[in-house]
Amino acid sequence: MCPKNSFSEWLMDALQVMKPPEKLTVSEWADKYRILDIKTSSEPGQWSTDRTPYLRGILDSFTDPRVEEIIFVKPTQVGGTETLNNMLGFIVAQDPSPALVVYPMIELAEYTSKNRLQPMMQLSPALAAKFQAKESKLLELQFDGMYVVISGANSPASLSSRPIRFLFMDEVDKYPKNAGIEADPRSLARERTKTFAFNKKIVQTSTPTLKNGPIWQAYEKADVKLQYYVPCPHCGHYQTFKFKGGIKFNKELPAEQIRQTAYYECEKCKGAIRDAHKPTMLRNGEWRDSTGVTRLATKTAFHLNAIYSPWVRFGDVAYEFMISKGDPETLMNFINSWLAEPWEKTQVKLSSDSVLERTSGYEEGVVPDRTIFLTGGVDVQRDRFYYTVRAWGEKITSWNVRHGFCETWAEIEDVMNAPYRSKDGSEYCVSLCAIDSGWNPDDTYDFCVRNSEWAVAIKGASNEIPAKFRLTKIDREEKGLFGISLYLIDGGYYKDLISNRIARKPNEQGGWYVYEGCDREYAEQITAEHKVEIKRNGKTIDVWQLKTAGADNHYLDTEVYAAFAADRLGIRYLTYEEPIKEENLASKQQEKRSANNWVGGEKWI
Template structure:
């Protein structure tokens, strides 16, 4: 054998053994602890990965190699390592189980950025990945490795989601995905279609910060076969609990910076004080389990946690963030979503019938509250009946429902809007203005409002938001010889926001929205029959009011919208209550004998 061939034989043999040698039996967390290196540009703590820094990620990552688990759902806040958890799974696939993979981000631009700045640097920094990474054959949106490829896709690009079979599917920040991918279906459904050729050994990982209850990640969490939360032991009593925001104790009177320094956590079992220094030990001793105590994984396994668990977040940080954001709905929504990892369900957006029934005013039905300035009404016209509501208004747009109900004819509408309503001291009030919906039976509504123009106006809900809440238009009915009929276009969404905002005010605050004593449940359920949701209109995402269920009755909600519009139209915002003047006593002057008028037969006609 030639000398040259002999010198290469050991290298060839070593290379062959390297190819044929089976991969180590490692879990994802074990592999990451050995081989994952964090980039200094994108990581808060660059260098060798250590799962002990974020122990809660161990159970999530290791579920990826659990044969019982097909899909992992991680419902998370921001900045707890969720994306790095996903990256570790991808690195494990490349090094340990090479098979086609697809990683989906909310849009194609983010996919390119992440590939260039996080995924490719991850492959270059780890020797275990670098030796398998073919950088010269790779593109930003398609990375090539020994025995596999990884497609990096945007949820808004149907081309990047189709035509390639994949075994491993990773979806990041799914609540930011568009509802449709171009003219195609839901991007998550398109991505799942690619796994059909691996029916028995596919793995799907989806993670996101939640937005609304009907958002993708919350719906996935609700549909999980098992829902796990991270339980940690109290350093004082040893009882296991999840971290809850309500257990953080702080003085609301302090400034945010002082709250950061003084807030602490209170154990819900022993009331022991838990400091930030206790958290690392608690996290290392924690475990993923159900509220009933089970740690079993199933086919669809969900994991949920909030930002209190993060090693980079102090108890005071959470309390301070809440104090600074609670008065601004947009900032409060960010706190609920990004810190507590809960769907946004503030009562300013979603109403509850119990909240309505709790807003009793102390007045019986039909009694006008003290300091009322005016009354308004709203009528919702249906095929065979009319729903109505009458509301009393006082300063600051404080309002009380004094009567609501159903009548069957137009004369009955006229009667209920024209009778007098009295306060406790006997003062009479009449409905100053009633808004009548013209959406169902426009002709009859116009006739009614023309005949009763001194107190009734016809309205119609606007299809799109209006810049000024409502808009007066004029219509003609030439066939009946009527011209210049007033019709108000009303922004119903604005007044539904108005009602929901007023419902959350405290009883002693000006501007509250109240109902009379023993208000009926049907009224409360109809007033709260809608919720605010996000919808995609073209490329813009907007919030709109929609019925909670497909056939929910919302007639009383419409009536209250119309009554609120009527009060706004009359200028209730700027009115002030004037105390009634006491009846002045007649001035009587005692007649004197020296002064007699000529009418009394005196000596002088003066």
């Protein structure tokens, strides 16, 4: 029989083991039990979520049963790494189950285990009591009721075959594409969670790199995308911190003065928001989606930039931009590490303002002086036809004469056959109109056959073609039509031509111009695409892509078709011929008559 005091001690120990964990969220647990190490933290001691209030929503989503996967797109200096560490500490103390933490390289995994994770476990009494230091290895930490595998994305062996419930992936954009000779390391790591089909948690964080990088792709595919809205200290309007349009500074000042004088401007009341306002704004902030609603889903994504960091001033962001903007590499770091946005290797990017500035001095419908001919372009859509009429002069100078949309083929026929006049009364009609056959090829072919003297069907080439355009012939036996002309065109080439001509100096010969009072909708569609670098089949190539998914680019397509039509008519080889005035014509006729009377003007018989 056990002594009384021994039994009491045994009973207390048994009850302590059976005692359920406290009902805490991750942020509440961290505020109570997490201790920051003096060697790795700029603010060592007890963790306080109030220091970085925006992390509370991310931390607490980890314990929400609706959320299976958390995506955190982050800059540097916002506490992103500590977010993962707090979640890891929470499961050790509150919900022990096997876990895997993946870093980009095995060497980084070893360093982090030694210098951050193990010290974290030893500093907190709540974790130290469960940490089995003697049974642990550098890359496999043992705890009461669980283990944590620490691995590198470049090491397939460290990602292999142990079942895990919790998966943490840090800086995924720095992962190699393959783990040795095996598949994508993220896929290999996910495979380990299969046996925990209903209660697994996957967390991936990273500073983004490119638009097609892992973290940005995960963000784009998330069920919910959340941003941190903060209230204006003046009017209370909730808004997100943005660099463009938000941080105000005088670009003419030296960079150091910009650092001291920059401020943030409220998007609603235009009040000046200073650095001193930021802590209160952050404490009152809320995670919301684009509709202004706070909600969570199976895959929930969070996006944050460095402007929110309590350790970064508004002036610091402006200063960093000013010293970075002149060099692509440092600018890329600013975009990625400060704004937490993907870097687009943009070769050509135009704004609608740059189009509206290219005014020709002529009103809509008036043909500019020294025009050689007109061409047209038509983009066929399901319910309407977008069109353009463009005048062409020497050295491929061009002017938009008219653009708009029609609802029927008959209206398109009227637009392209209408007379257009210059200021001196000279009359022009469209010499050649290129019509897109991609949407409704049968009707387009019929129309172009019936109007073959001025209309031709075209289609954007899906593969590379050896020239700017290539003529093909198609037959439509069911309608008794044979040898219909169809031109395959390189749309990228003509978009290059247009963008290069827009970029020329105002009034320069060879420029690309619009009429006075041109509408912004047209200008925005002309600049709806930009040229970026992408990788395809292992090669880096330049392609034109929409800046924003779903944006309209119909007028850009019509201008591409009109440019092709001008090229087809040989505009680059033509020169303008001055019209013969009436007095000059009479003189030439008199000279001709004199030349015919070749013997002194008298009859020789």
